[in-house]
Amino acid sequence: GENVEQHPSTLSVQEGDSAVIKCTYSDSASNYFPWYKQELGKRPQLIIDIRSNVGEKKDQRIAVTLNKTAKHFSLHITETQPEDSAVYFCAAKGGGGNKLTFGTGTQLKVEL
Amino acid sequence: EAGVAQSPRYKIIEKRQSVAFWCNPISGHATLYWYQQILGQGPKLLIQFQNNGVVDDSQLPKDRFSAERLKGVDSTLKIQPAKLEDSAVYLCASSLEGVSYQETQYFGPGTRLLVL
Numbered sequence: 001g002e003n004v005e006q007h008p009s010t011l012s013v014q015e016g017d018s019a020v021i022k023c024t025y026s027d028s029a030s031n032y033f034p035w036y037k038q039e040l041g042k043r044p045q046l047i048i049d050i051r052s053n054v055g056e057k058k059d060q061r062i063a064v065t066l067n068k069t070a071k072h073f074s075l076h077i078t079e080t081q082p083e084d085s086a087v088y089f090c091a092a093k094g095g096g097g098n099k100l101t102f103g104t105g106t107q108l109k110v111e112l
Numbered sequence: 113e114a115g116v117a118q119s120p121r122y123k124i125i126e127k128r129q130s131v132a133f134w135c136n137p138i139s140g141h142a143t144l145y146w147y148q149q150i151l152g153q154g155p156k157l158l159i160q161f162q163n164n165g166v167v168d169d170s171q172l173p174k175d176r177f178s179a180e181r182l183k184g185v186d187s188t189l190k191i192q193p194a195k196l197e198d199s200a201v202y203l204c205a206s207s208l209e210g211v212s213y214q215e216t217q218y219f220g221p222g223t224r225l226l227v228l
Contacts, residue, residue, distance in 0.1 A: 006154075032215060043116075043203065043219040044155065089154050093215065099168055100217065102154030 002027040002094045006103030013080050014111055021106045023090035024072040032093040033066060033073050034100070039086045047088075048075070080110045114138065116220035118204050124226045130192035133223045137185070137206030143167075144181055145217060146189050147203040155203055161187060194227045201225070 003026040013019050025033075034049035050057045050064045050073065057064050061080075066073040073092075077084055090103040117136040125131050137144050143162050147155035158177065160168040163184040172179070176195070181187040191198055201222040208214040 004154075034216070036219075043221050045219070046216060049216065091154075099157055099160065100155075102156070105152070105154050 002030060002092055002099070002101040004090060004092050004101050004103045006090050006106060008106060009104065010107045010109070012109045012111060015080060015082060017080055019075075019077045019080055019084070019108055019110075021075045021088055021090070021108070022072060023074070023092075023103050024070075025092040025101075026071065027092070027094045028068075028071060030071075030092040030094050033064070034091050034093075035064060035075050036089045036091065036102075037086045038089065038105075044089060077108075080108075082110050082112060084108060085110045116204055116206055116218055118202075118220040118223055120223055121221060122224045122226075124228065125194055126228050127196055128193040130190065131194055131225065132188050132190045133202050133204075133225075135187045135189070135204030135220060137187075137204070138218055140208065141206035141218075142184070142209055143207045144187050145205040145207075146179055146187070147205065147219075149201045149203055149222070151200070158189070191225075194225075196227050199225055199227045 006023045031052040036044035037047045038044045048062050048064050050066050061078045063076040087105045087107050089105050091100045119134050145160050146158045149155045158172045159179045161181040164181045179189045201224050203222045204220040205217040207217045
């Protein structure tokens with residue numbers, strides 16, 4: 001089955017700096033890669049996603065890049081703000097169904 | 113639009129007791145998922161329904177966990193008997209369909225279960 005690895009597990013940045021979170025996946029047939037943000041005690045919320053036919057997608061301060069050859073994808077947050085502090089999860093959907101496999105999460109802390 | 117609803121929000125039980133969780137997906141969403149999220153980990157899929165049929169239950173501990181989705185709308189997840197290691201947040205999610213471009217999953221607030 002699919003295996004998703006996520007790094008780093010914790011990330012601390014100064015307000016205004018950029019943050020990058022990286023994930024790798026194992027199933028070359030995976031074709032859908034969402035990113036979720038989860039604040040403490042709350043539900044995961046989709047912040048951006050990318051499909052395998054696209055190499056990069058951007059939405060305001062958030063961007064995701066996908067390298068199918070290397071089987072890795074990354075989340076980039078620019079001009080970080082304190083409200084960006086949360087746990088971020090990457091996920092990958094295998095080609096054989098709609099099963100999402102999640103990474104282990106990255107605790108992002110944006111310091112003033 | 114209304115989001116995914118779950119109840120209860122919190123539950124404390126003793127080991128070997130039984131517990132049930134309820135989920136109401138977003139109206140019109142054919143696909144429903146139950147995830148288990150252990151503290152410090154990502155959500156792990158337990159079972160996926162397409163309408164009222166099971167699509168994937170490969171990671172559901174069937175000796176103690178069961179789930180149903182009667183009439184293809186609401187769903188219940190049951191644990192009987194509960195073990196200490198079942199302590200986790202149980203998340204329900206739904207998507208319009210399971211196919212490409214309609215697969216975005218929307219999560220409910222979760223039920224936090226503590227087994228003592």
